[in-house]
Structures are given as structure tokens and as C-alpha cells.
Amino acid sequence: MQNKMLFKAISTLLAASIVSISSFAAFAENTTTGEPSGTEISQPDIGNTTEENTTVPVNISANYFENENDTYNIVFSSLDVLDNLKGFNFKVTLTDAELTVPTFSSDLKTGSYSIEAVGSNSATFKNGSSETLLSGKIVLCSINTNVLPTAENVAFTDFTAIDKDGNTITFAPTLTVEEGPVVPELSEKEQTAYDAIVALPSISSLSFYEDGALISVDSLKENVANTVDLYNNLSTAEKANVGEVLAYNMKSTEILTTLPPVVDAMCNVYDVLDLSLKLDDVEDNDIVNYKFIVDVYESIKDTISTENLPNPSNLYTEYETALTLITSSATKIDGKLSSMDYNDKIDNVAKQTAVAKPLTKDKYYDKYLECLLTYANDLYTDMEENCTDRYKEYMLQELSTKIANIKALQNNISSLPTFEVSEVVRGRNYTIRVKRGAKADVSSTLNAYVYDEENLREPIDTKEQAFSASSLEAKIVFTASKTKYPLRRNIVINITYTLDGVTYDLGSQSVFCNKEMANPSPSPSTPSGTGNVSTNETTNPSGTVFPEIDDNEEDVKKPVTPEQNELFSDIANYPWASEAIEGLYYAGIINGMEEGVFNPSGSVTREQFCKMVVQLFNVLDYESISAFNDVDANAWYAPYISSAIKSGYVQGQSADYFGIGESIMRQDMATILYRALGSQGKATVLSFNDNDKIADYAKDAIAEFVGLGIINGYEDGTFNPRGTATRAEAAKVIWGVYQLINK
Numbered sequence: 008m009q010n011k012m013l014f015k016a017i018s019t020l021l022a023a024s025i026v027s028i029s030s031f032a033a034f035a036e037n038t039t040t041g042e043p044s045g046t047e048i049s050q051p052d053i054g055n056t057t058e059e060n061t062t063v064p065v066n067i068s069a070n071y072f073e074n075e076n077d078t079y080n081i082v083f084s085s086l087d088v089l090d091n092l093k094g095f096n097f098k099v100t101l102t103d104a105e106l107t108v109p110t111f112s113s114d115l116k117t118g119s120y121s122i123e124a125v126g127s128n129s130a131t132f133k134n135g136s137s138e139t140l141l142s143g144k145i146v147l148c149s150i151n152t153n154v155l156p157t158a159e160n161v162a163f164t165d166f167t168a169i170d171k172d173g174n175t176i177t178f179a180p181t182l183t184v185e186e187g188p189v190v191p192e193l194s195e196k197e198q199t200a201y202d203a204i205v206a207l208p209s210i211s212s213l214s215f216y217e218d219g220a221l222i223s224v225d226s227l228k229e230n231v232a233n234t235v236d237l238y239n240n241l242s243t244a245e246k247a248n249v250g251e252v253l254a255y256n257m258k259s260t261e262i263l264t265t266l267p268p269v270v271d272a273m274c275n276v277y278d279v280l281d282l283s284l285k286l287d288d289v290e291d292n293d294i295v296n297y298k299f300i301v302d303v304y305e306s307i308k309d310t311i312s313t314e315n316l317p318n319p320s321n322l323y324t325e326y327e328t329a330l331t332l333i334t335s336s337a338t339k340i341d342g343k344l345s346s347m348d349y350n351d352k353i354d355n356v357a358k359q360t361a362v363a364k365p366l367t368k369d370k371y372y373d374k375y376l377e378c379l380l381t382y383a384n385d386l387y388t389d390m391e392e393n394c395t396d397r398y399k400e401y402m403l404q405e406l407s408t409k410i411a412n413i414k415a416l417q418n419n420i421s422s423l424p425t426f427e428v429s430e431v432v433r434g435r436n437y438t439i440r441v442k443r444g445a446k447a448d449v450s451s452t453l454n455a456y457v458y459d460e461e462n463l464r465e466p467i468d469t470k471e472q473a474f475s476a477s478s479l480e481a482k483i484v485f486t487a488s489k490t491k492y493p494l495r496r497n498i499v500i501n502i503t504y505t506l507d508g509v510t511y512d513l514g515s516q517s518v519f520c521n522k523e524m525a526n527p528s529p530s531p532s533t534p535s536g537t538g539n540v541s542t543n544e545t546t547n548p549s550g551t552v553f554p555e556i557d558d559n560e561e562d563v564k565k566p567v568t569p570e571q572n573e574l575f576s577d578i579a580n581y582p583w584a585s586e587a588i589e590g591l592y593y594a595g596i597i598n599g600m601e602e603g604v605f606n607p608s609g610s611v612t613r614e615q616f617c618k619m620v621v622q623l624f625n626v627l628d629y630e631s632i633s634a635f636n637d638v639d640a641n642a643w644y645a646p647y648i649s650s651a652i653k654s655g656y657v658q659g660q661s662a663d664y665f666g667i668g669e670s671i672m673r674q675d676m677a678t679i680l681y682r683a684l685g686s687q688g689k690a691t692v693l694s695f696n697d698n699d700k701i702a703d704y705a706k707d708a709i710a711e712f713v714g715l716g717i718i719n720g721y722e723d724g725t726f727n728p729r730g731t732a733t734r735a736e737a738a739k740v741i742w743g744v745y746q747l748i749n750k
Contacts, residue, residue, distance in 0.1 A: 065089075067147075067163050067180040070187060071156040078107075078153050082257060083163060084146040086183070091140045092176065094169030095147065100129040100162040104154040112146040112257065131165070140171055146254050158184045193248055200241055201249050203234040207262055210269055210317060215280050215325045224277045228270045235263050269322070272315040276326050278307060281370070283329035286336045293636075294339050295347075296358040301337040302378035303371050349386075349394055349402055354639075356383045356409040361640050364416060364632070376417050383410045400463035404501060404515045408641060411511035422629055423511050424474075426502050427643065431519045431601035432487055439483040439500060441513075444629025444646075447476045451506040455483045460497040460517065467491045467498070474504070492520050514641060575605035584735040587742030594745065596622050597738060607735035610670040614644035616679065616732075617651040619741055624683050624748075626654045635665040656683045674705035674728035676737060677718060680744055681708030687747070689714035695726040702728065717743030 066086035071079045083099065095115055099106065109122045109130040120134040132148055154160065166178040193201060207230075215221060238260060241249065246260075253259050282304050289297055316323055347355065356379070363375045387406050396402060415423050424443035441453055450473060457468035468491055472483045483502075492498060498520055502513040574592060578585045588605055591597045596619060599605045611619075621627050631649030632640070638648055648665060651657040657679050660666040690707065691714035701709060705728060712718040718740050720726040 062177045062179050065166070065178045065180055067166070067182050069156060069161050069163065069182055069184045071184070072187070074151070078151050079156055080149060080151050081156050081161065082146065082149045084112075084254075085144050088143055089145055089168070090142045091171040092142070092168040093138070093140055093171075094135045095167070096131070096133050096135065097147065097166040097180075098125070098129060098131045098162075098164050099148065099150055100164065101150075101152050101154070101156070102128065102160040102162070104128055104152045104160060106130055106150050106152055108149075108151040110149050112148055113259070114141055114145055115147065135169075144251065144254075146257065149257055156184050158182070193252060194245070197241065197245050197249050200234075200237040200245075201252055203237050204249070204253065204260065204262065205258065207231065207234055207266060209262070210266060211320070213269065213273070214321050215273065215277070221280055221284055224270070224273045228274055231267055231270050235267065238263055268315040269317060272313065273322060275312055275314075276316060278371075279304070279311060279326060279333065280329045283332045286332055289336075291339060294336055295343040295355055296362050297336070298340050298344070298355070298382065299359050299363055299375045299378045301333055301340060302382065303374050304333050304337075306374065306378065349390055349396065352386055353402060353406050353409060356386065356406065357412075357640060358636075360409065360412055360416070361634070373417070376413055380410065380413045380417070383413060401499070401515065404463070404499075404512070407512040408514035411513070412641065414509065415511050418507075418509055420506070420511075423513055424504055425629075425643065425646065426513055426516070428500055428516055428518055429598075429601070432492070432498070436484055436486055437518075439485070439502065440480060441474065441483070441502065441504075442480045442629070444479070446479060447474070447506060449507055450474065450476045451504060453481060453483060454503045454505070455485070456501045456503075457485065457492075458499040458501070459493050460499050461493075463499060487520070494520060496520055574603075575599055576603045578605050578607050578735070581607045581735045584739045587738045588735065590742055591738055591745065596741065596745070605734065607733060607738075609734045610731045611676075611734055611737045613657075613666045613669050613671045613675075614648055616671045616676060616737060617657055618644065618647040619737065620656055620679055620683055621647045621650045621654075623741055623745060624654070624656075626650050628653060633665070635659050636663045637667045638665050651679070654683070670731040671737075672729050673726070673732050673736070674702055674709065676732045676740060677708040677712050678705045680740060681711055684744055684748070686711060687715060693726075695720050696724040697726055697728070700728055701726065712740070712743070715743065715747065717747070 068084050068086050069081050070084070071081045073079055083097075099109070105127050106124075106129060109124070109132070111120055111122065111132060111134065115132075115134045117139050118134070120132075123131045123133070125131055130150065161182065161184050163180050163182045166180050168176045168178070170176055208227075215224070238246065238249070250260060282300055285300055286294070286297055313323070313326065316326065344352065344355070359379055359382075363372070363379060366372050366375060369375070383406065387403065387410065390399065390403055390406065394402065412423060422444050424441050426439055426441040428439045429437060439455060453472040453474050455470045455472065456466040458464075458466050468485060470483055470485060472481060474481045496519075497517045499515050499517050501515040504511045504513050574589050578588055581588075584607060588597070588607070592599070600609070627646060628650045629646050631646065631653045633645065633649040633652055635648075638645055644667070648657070652659075660669075686707075690710040693701070693706070693710055693713065695701075709718065709726065709728070
């Protein structure tokens with residue numbers, strides 16, 4: 008930066024010489040005053056001359072700045088104060104260099120102006136018709152060049168101007184070439200404001216995104232507001248100093264006026280961008296699960312305005328793209344919903360809830376749940392009025408459960424309790440066990456309703472049961488009677504859960520009444536009440552219930568006579584597995600299909616095996632959440648699958664598909680148990696005839712369990728790795744692991 012005192016001395020000498028030659032005052036600062044830096048001193052009017060043309064010396068600064076592409080930008084400005092001038096003309100020449108991008112300063116871009124390129128190394132600037140008079144240290148123009156500017160290769164010539172009376176003033180420029188701006192020194196306060204202004208983005212460079220991610224417009228708005236405050240807190244003289252520095256850099260304070268309304272407009276449409284981003288990567292077949300996103304947009308769209316959003320601009324294009332994505336998604340969703348039956352729509356409520364559930368930190372989380380609840384309630388009303396399905400009442404009950412889940416999320420309950428009941432009611436008493444993942448802050452209440460499946464409007468039995476705040480499990484004991492309960496027909500059990508005054512529907516389960524009921528009389532050995540239930544109860548142990556297996560009807564109805572002392576009447580032909588089956592039953596890890604029936608030859612599904620392993624290793628976690636498309640978050644198996652995945656025991660068939668209802672293969676059964684148990688160092692060399700059919704991922708597990716004597720092959724020398732594991736085989740293998748870990 009040029010030494011200010013030296014500059015003042017030179018300016019004073021120039022002023023003295025000019026006064027001795029003419030009647031004009033020179034364009035120099037008055038060094039005899041005590042005015043601070045940055046305050047302009049009143050100069051004699053340069054237009055007070057009677058001559059047609061006068062030559063006046065003037066100091067011109069050529070300040071250059073290096074660009075990123077190894078070129079240089081040169082800004083030409085007057086070092087002296089000019090007074091009441093217009094119609095500027097001048098020529099810039101660079102010796103042995105290429106001149107590009109010649110540009111007038113914004114002050115001179117008024118009226119009629121032109122730039123004529125005389126050659127590749129020079130340009131003539133003409134501004135001749137403006138009626139605006141300019142005064143002060145004026146920025147004149149800028150150019151780019153491909154060589155380093157020096158005093159030897161840069162020339163500023165043919166400089167003339169018109170004064171306020173129309174006279175032509177011819178200047179004799181003295182050119183100073185320096186790197187960086189020649190500006191007044193700024194105080195710390197001025198420098199802070201200047202730096203903040205320079206750091207503001209230009210409107211043309213604004214974008215809602217950075218590296219593909221949505222940026223915080225609120226942060227930008229705060230930055231702009233803070234910068235405006237910094238400038239407004241300056242005094243008039245301080246603002247003048249800052250303005251002068253900005254002018255030397257071809258910038259101005261205009262951005263403090265133009266930028267804020269644009270940023271306000273960005274904030275106003277930001278939510279459109281935010282909502283569209285959640286839809287951006289959604290596959291078409293999953294888009295219907297995001298209906299709540301477009302519902303939120305519909306609820307806020309009337310508050311969105313694009314006023315002050317520059318059009319055209321990058322910002323407007325990004326907004327239009329986001330809006331198009333939302334509207335096209337809405338069209339797809341409407342089309343898919345119109346083709347769905349009521350069962351699919353009920354399932355869609357659950358899937359939307361699963362998608363919305365993790366978005367707790369989202370700005371619109373509460374609104375998502377509100378839109379979900381509105382959609383679910385509207386669907387309920389529609390079904391009540393228009394559904395003609397024979398299972399309408401059951402479907403409405405299912406939807407009620409989904410609605411309860413949404414309400415639970417609204418009340419910050421991450422997961423509702425689940426309940427289990429034997430699939431077949433025999434004898435007088437049966438127990439419903441209700442479990443939850445966390446203790447409650449206050450006591451709650453359970454209400455159980457029992458319906459004849461052929462009449463779901465009026466319950467045949469009801470019971471209210473307290474659920475202690477300190478308990479994770481409660482049981483409700485019913486006494487079935489032949490006067491109320493239908494024989495050899497299904498009953499439907501529905502449970503509601505009331506917590507802190509809000510009632511949630513936990514859903515329904517269908518149970519088969521397989522034997523004539525006794526007259527009602529409470530069993531003294533099975534008291535009703537609350538509290539934790541031991542998993543070692545032998546009268547009705549908790550454990551794996553295998554729902555949805557189609558057993559042979561004769562087996563289901565097969566009576567168990569008092570003469571039979573076996574726990575299960577159908578395992579006599581499975582002596583190699585009977586000890587395992589009975590041992591796991593009393594350990595509370597597995598159950599039969601019904602009283603006296605185990606169905607040893609039945610297949611085991613992937614979700615059933617998950618439950619066995621989770622109970623074997625006691626890793627059940629109700630807070631775990633799995634995100635597979637085929638896993639119903641409200642189904643009995645959901646917490647077991649989630650717990651097995653969280654523990655690292657099991658994986659899905661793909662990223663989106665677990666394989667609900669699929670029979671588990673023998674090699675997968677071994678692999679899951681091996682992951683849970685860990686290596687015991689007993690692996691042996693496999694010699695099965697079908698070794699080549701064993702998947703690579705399962706070989707270590709099978710080798711380990713063969714070495715431990717827990718698993719073996721068939722009499723023909725095969726292992727049959729892809730064969731379906733039977734219930735007896737699963738029990739045998741699990742029993743072997745159980746004995747190993749309980750030595």
C-alpha cells in the first residue's frame with residue numbers, strides 16, 4: 008500500500024505547481040487541515056475555466072490482482088479527487104501482452120458508453136452522453152491480462168472528461184502500478200465490516216445445495232443480518248472509508264440491500280427443497296410409503312411464495328426441480344393408492360409409519376404424524392361406509408392398531424406393548440401375556456376383549472387388568488366356559504393399553520377353541536394379576552409359538568388321553584430328538600403347536616428360528632427396529648428378528664427383504680447358531696458326499712457343529728445343506744447348543 012504521508016506530500020507539490028500555471032486548484036488532499044483519513048476535502052470546481060481545453064495532471068492507480076488461472080486483473084482509478092465531471096474517455100495499452108475483458112466501472116456504466124478494442128493489447132473506453140456528474144476518487148475501469156503488469160508495460164493515455172459546463176478537460180496521467188488496492192487504512196471496526204461484506208456471496212452464485220447436500224438457509228440468513236448490522240453500526244465517516252475500499256475492489260455496499268430479500272425468499276421456499284430431498288432417491292415401487300411427505304406439502308403450499316426469488320437463476324431452477332419432483336410423486340402415489348384394496352391400504356399405513364418413525368429430529372416430524380393420522384382416520388371412515396369385505400370388522404380392528412401406533416409416536420412412546428396367547432384354547436384357563444420394552448412412568452391399564460369370530464361387535468368376555476409401572480410383563484387369565492365360548496371355532500382376542508389417559512389398541516389375535524369348555528370356575532393354581540412371569544413355568548411356559556404353520560387337521564384335533572404320559576404324543580418315532588424337545592420345552596425356549604402336539608416333521612420358518620435363538624441367548628430387545636419391507640413392525644416376530652439382527656446372528660435375504668414365511672435351510676440354521684455361539688475350536692474336516700453344495704458362508708459353522716457332535720448328516724452320507732430344517736432337527740441342534748452353554 009502506498010505510503011499515505013508521501014502521497015499527501017506529492018499531492019501538495021502538484022497542487023502548488025498547478026495553481027501557479029492556471030486558475031484551477033489541483034486534485035490533492037489539503038495537508039494543512041486536521042481532517043481524518045477518508046474525509047474528502049472540498050476542491051475548487053474544475054469546471055471554473057474559460058478555456059476550451061486545459062491539460063491537467065492527475066495521478067492514476069493501476070492496481071492488479073492475480074486470478075486463479077495465472078492471469079491478472081487490473082483496476083484503474085484516480086488517486087486524486089475529481090470534481091463534477093462526466094463524459095470520460097481514455098485508452099489502456101499493454102505492451103507485449105494480451106488484453107481481455109475490458110470493463111467500465113459501475114459508476115461509468117451510465118448513459119451511452121462503448122469500449123473499442125484497438126488491438127489485442129489495447130482498448131479505448133468512451134463515455135460521452137451521461138448527464139450524471141461524478142466527484143471523488145473514481146474507479147474508472149478494469150481489464151485482464153496474461154502477463155504480470157509493471158510500470159514499463161502498462162500505459163493509461165488519451166484521458167479526457169467533460170465538466171459540468173460542457174468544457175473538455177484533458178488530463179496528463181501519472182500512472183502508479185501496484186499489486187493490491189490503494190486504499191485508506193481501516194480501523195479494526197471498519198475492517199470487520201469490510202471483511203464481512205466482501206465475504207457475502209453474490210446472488211448469481213447462490214444455491215440451495217453444496218456437494219449435493221441441502222445447506223442451512225437459516226445460517227446464511229443469520230450471516231447476512233449480522234453483516235448488515237456491522238455496517239449500520241458504523242459512523243458516516245467509517246462507512247465512507249469502507250465504501251472507498253469496496254470501490255477500489257469494484258464492489259459496493261449495494262449487496263447489503265439486494266441480498267437480504269433474496270435470502271428471505273430462499274427461506275420461504277426452503278421447505279419445498281427439504282421435502283423433495285426425502286423423495287429424491289425413493290424407488291417407484293416404494294413411493295407410496297412416502298404419502299405423508301406430499302401430504303405435508305399440500306398442507307403448507309399456500310404459505311409458500313417465490314416473491315424475490317430471482318427468476319431466472321440457479322435458485323429458481325432448483326426450486327422448480329424440487330416442486331416438479333413433489334408433484335410427480337403425488338401423482339404416482341394417487342395412482343398406486345387408487346389401485347390398492349383395503350388390505351393393501353391398511354398395510355400402507357404401517358409402512359408409512361415405519362418410514363416416518365426415524366425422522367424424530369425433522370422439522371416436520373409432528374406434522375408427518377398428523378398427516379399420517381388424518382390419512383388413517385379417513386381410511387377408517389371410508390371402510391366403515393364402503394367396505395363390503397366379509398372380514399371388514401377384523402380389518403377395521405387391524406387399522407385401529409395402526410392408528411394406535413401413530414398416536415403412541417405422537418405421545419413419544421417409541422413402541423407399544425405386544426401380547427402372546429396360545430393358538431389353541433384347551434380346558435378352562437388360558438393366559439394372555441403382555442410384554443413391553445421399557446417400564447412406564449405411571450401405572451397403566453390393560454383391557455382384554457374376547458369375541459366369537461362370527462360376531463365381532465359384541466364381546467363374549469372382557470377383563471380389565473392393571474399393568475404395574477415397574478413391570479415389563481403382565482398376564483391376563485381368562486376362564487373359558489361352554490356357555491360363552493364357541494366349541495371348535497375361532498375366538499378373537501383384542502387388547503387395549505391405557506397409559507396416562509390415552510388408550511392404544513394393541514391389535515387382535517385369533518385363537519381356536521379346540522375342546523369343550525368347563526363351567527366357569529377360577530383355577531386356584533392360575534391366579535390373575537400382574538407382574539413378571541417366569542419363563543420356567545411348566546404349566547404354561549413362555550417360549551416360541553409357531554404361528555401360521557398349516558398342520559394336518561387330524562393332528563390338530565388328535566385327542567390326548569390321560570393314559571399318555573408323554574409331554575407330546577407325536578414324538579415317539581423321534582427318539583433322537585425327544586430329549587431335546589422336552590428339555591427345550593421346560594427351559595421355556597420352544598412350545599408345541601397345541602396341547603400334546605409338537606409336529607416334529609413340520610418345517611421351521613426363518614422368523615420362528617430367530618425367536619428360538621433370541622430366547623436361547625436371552626438377547627430380546629423390544630427397542631430394536633428392523634427395516635425390511637416384508638417385516639410388519641406390529642407382528643409377533645418383529646422384535647425377535649430385530650434383536651437377532653442387532654446381535655449379529657442373522658441377515659436378510661437382501662437389503663430390503665428378510666424372507667418372512669420361508670422355511671429355514673439346514674446350512675442357515677447352523678450359520679445363525681454359529682454366529683451366536685462363536686467358535687469353540689472344534690471344527691473338523693467335512694466329508695459329506697455333497698460338500699460342494701454347502702455355501703462358503705456356512706462351511707465353518709457346519710464344520711464346527713459336526714466337530715462338537717451337535718449336528719450330523721443323513722444315512723446316505725449327505726448333509727443336504729439347502730434342505731428344509733424340520734422342527735425336530737431344529738430342536739436337536741438348539742438343545743446341543745443349550746447344553747454347551749449351560750455346562
